[in-house]
Amino acid sequence: MRADLEIIRDWIRPGSRVIDLGCGEGELLEYLVKEKQVQGYGIEINADNITACIEKGVNVIEKDIDQGLCSIRSNSFDTVVMSHALQTMHRPDQIVEEMLRIGKECIVTFPNFAHWRARGYLAIRGRMPVSKFLSYTWYNTPNIHFFTFKDFEELCVERNIYIVDRTVIDHEHKHRWWIRLWPNMLGEIAIYRITR
Amino acid sequence: MKDFPEDSVGLVTPTSIHFDTPLTLASGRVLPEYDLMIETYGELNADASNAVLICHALSGHHHAAGYHSPEERKPGWWDSAIGPGKVIDTRRFFVVALNNLGGCHGSTGPNTLNPETGKPYGPDFPIVTVPDWVESQARLADHLGIHQWAAVVGGSLGGMQALQWSIDYPERLRHCVIIAAAPKLSTQNIAFNEVARQAISKDPQFYQGHYYEQQVVPKTGLMLARMVGHITYLSEDGMREKFGRELRSGKLSFDFNPQFEIESYLQYQGERFSEAFDANTYLLMTKALDYFDPAADYNNELAEALRQVKCDYFIASFTTDWRFSPERSREIVDALIEAGKKVTYTEIQAAHGHDAFLIPIPRYMEVFGAYMNRIANELETADAR
Numbered sequence: 001m002r003a004d005l006e007i008i009r010d011w012i013r014p015g016s017r018v019i020d021l022g023c024g025e026g027e028l029l030e031y032l033v034k035e036k037q038v039q040g041y042g043i044e045i046n047a048d049n050i051t052a053c054i055e056k057g058v059n060v061i062e063k064d065i066d067q068g069l070c071s072i073r074s075n076s077f078d079t080v081v082m083s084h085a086l087q088t089m090h091r092p093d094q095i096v097e098e099m100l101r102i103g104k105e106c107i108v109t110f111p112n113f114a115h116w117r118a119r120g121y122l123a124i125r126g127r128m129p130v131s132k133f134l135s136y137t138w139y140n141t142p143n144i145h146f147f148t149f150k151d152f153e154e155l156c157v158e159r160n161i162y163i164v165d166r167t168v169i170d171h172e173h174k175h176r177w178w179i180r181l182w183p184n185m186l187g188e189i190a191i192y193r194i195t196r
Numbered sequence: 197m198k199d200f201p202e203d204s205v206g207l208v209t210p211t212s213i214h215f216d217t218p219l220t221l222a223s224g225r226v227l228p229e230y231d232l233m234i235e236t237y238g239e240l241n242a243d244a245s246n247a248v249l250i251c252h253a254l255s256g257h258h259h260a261a262g263y264h265s266p267e268e269r270k271p272g273w274w275d276s277a278i279g280p281g282k283v284i285d286t287r288r289f290f291v292v293a294l295n296n297l298g299g300c301h302g303s304t305g306p307n308t309l310n311p312e313t314g315k316p317y318g319p320d321f322p323i324v325t326v327p328d329w330v331e332s333q334a335r336l337a338d339h340l341g342i343h344q345w346a347a348v349v350g351g352s353l354g355g356m357q358a359l360q361w362s363i364d365y366p367e368r369l370r371h372c373v374i375i376a377a378a379p380k381l382s383t384q385n386i387a388f389n390e391v392a393r394q395a396i397s398k399d400p401q402f403y404q405g406h407y408y409e410q411q412v413v414p415k416t417g418l419m420l421a422r423m424v425g426h427i428t429y430l431s432e433d434g435m436r437e438k439f440g441r442e443l444r445s446g447k448l449s450f451d452f453n454p455q456f457e458i459e460s461y462l463q464y465q466g467e468r469f470s471e472a473f474d475a476n477t478y479l480l481m482t483k484a485l486d487y488f489d490p491a492a493d494y495n496n497e498l499a500e501a502l503r504q505v506k507c508d509y510f511i512a513s514f515t516t517d518w519r520f521s522p523e524r525s526r527e528i529v530d531a532l533i534e535a536g537k538k539v540t541y542t543e544i545q546a547a548h549g550h551d552a553f554l555i556p557i558p559r560y561m562e563v564f565g566a567y568m569n570r571i572a573n574e575l576e577t578a579d580a581r
Contacts, residue, residue, distance in 0.1 A: 039536050055569075060540050060541075061539070062542045062543045063541075072530070
């Protein structure tokens with residue numbers, strides 16, 4: 001399992017109600033249902049991912065998250081997960097609000113655009129960063145909102161969102177001791193646990 | 197003898213099963229005895245765990261797959277999905293299809309003889325509801341020695357029966373497959389049904405439903421009913437793509453005969469249907485649709501109605517279906533999520549409107565197949581244990 005998912009999975013309580021927004025092939029949910037007896041649902045829009053979820057026996061709902069989550073009742077989940085998808089949403093702020101409405105707690109992971117490599121790429125080459133990890137060019141990328149850890153944390157302050165936990169890792173989803181020295185420069189991916 | 201396609205169940209023979217335990221219907225009326233016409237495909241396994249029930253839609257029947265004779269022009273109505281190696285794989289599942297009570301294809305209905313009078317029931321046949329059908333299907337399951345279905349599967353009105361099964365008999369099915377259905381009819385749906393009913397009952401050949409004795413059929417009414425229905429089965433885009441504004445003779449004829457391709461298509465469909473279907477049954481089926489509303493007994497909270505269900509659900513809808521649109525399927529999905537039940541939902545891109553559920557659209561077959569495959573795999577894992 002992807003290392004960020006391993007971190008997320010440890011943050012989820014056994015037997016809780018979990019919804020994974022953009023659940024991909026459903027590997028996190030498959031684990032959580034089997035090992036932690038959670039009641040899990042995944043939301044996905046990609047056809048192949050949906051088929052993969054069905055094959056795994058993961059509850060998957062085909063839905064475009066950008067169309068909103070209004071049909072889901074407030075506070076109906078213990079944990080709402082969105083991993084590597086916030087930057088692909090049309091209005092990340094509204095999605096975060098919706099996530100906090102339907103769930104008691106949310107776990108969000110996203111790439112940090114202020115990582116030194118991205119900064120260097122833009123500063124020196126004068127072009128939008130393309131890396132192994134973010135391999136799209138500007139015109140075809142699904143990642144339509146680039147933001148940094150600082151940006152996200154500022155949004156949390158503005159909207160009275162409480163950050164319960166934050167873990168910062170590199171592009172291999174590994175903890176490195178030096179990331180902690182200057183996370184917004186050295187960290188590539190952040191995993192936030194937020195609530196209100 | 198003609199060779200059937202390799203993935204066909206081949207030659208099939210329907211069976212009629214007689215039930216003599218009286219059936220009390222939702223209306224309070226009692227059917228003292230009745231027959232159900234069924235077809236089965238595949239083999240029931242030793243512990244009777246691989247049975248799949250196919251529930252039919254408004255104009256369907258027990259002939260869901262295969263051929264009744266080598267000469268039969270078209271196979272059963274869902275042959276695209278049922279057969280060896282197909283989505284509902286008859287090498288792995290024992291498939292049961294029936295003609296519902298009130299139908300006109302061999303099960304007891306308006307066009308069969310009322311044992312009390314020796315005449316056809318006609319309009320005296322009691323109005324049957326979806327829960328009544330489910331009750332009769334449960335008795336069919338008992339008769340076949342099936343305690344629990346691996347899956348109950350249906351599209352449109354058939355999907356409603358599958359949903360009702362999961363509520364009425366939570367222990368008797370492991371999976372519920374609901375395709376292009378709705379948790380209840382919309383006002384617009386009921387309105388279209390009423391136009392169909394009026395077309396039939398106002399036909400001078402209808403004789404208040406006693407047309408059998410007059411040796412006539414309300415052909416015009418049934419044809420009109422089907423034409424209206426057919427419009428709601430197709431999407432606007434699908435219709436435009438298929439027929440456009442094409443003229444049969446290439447130019448306007450300045451009279452009231454059918455000129456546009458869509459006109460003659462609808463007339464042809466209506467006429468063919470009016471020769472093969474019973475008007476009283478059509479009235480009955482549309483009423484069953486109108487009355488379907490499992491949430492009604494639960495304060496109109498569908499999630500409450502679903503609180504006791506035990507099976508897993510597969511729900512699918514089609515983007516251009518405006519009869520039972522994706523939003524209607526999502527109502528079921530949302531209620532299931534609220535009730536904390538297991539559900540998979542997919543929305544298939546298709547231009548065919550409501551009719552899409554009968555068409556082997558590749559993406560539809562892929563997800564539906566993946567789900568049925570999962571059910572079959574569960575069976576085989578259980579067997580190996």
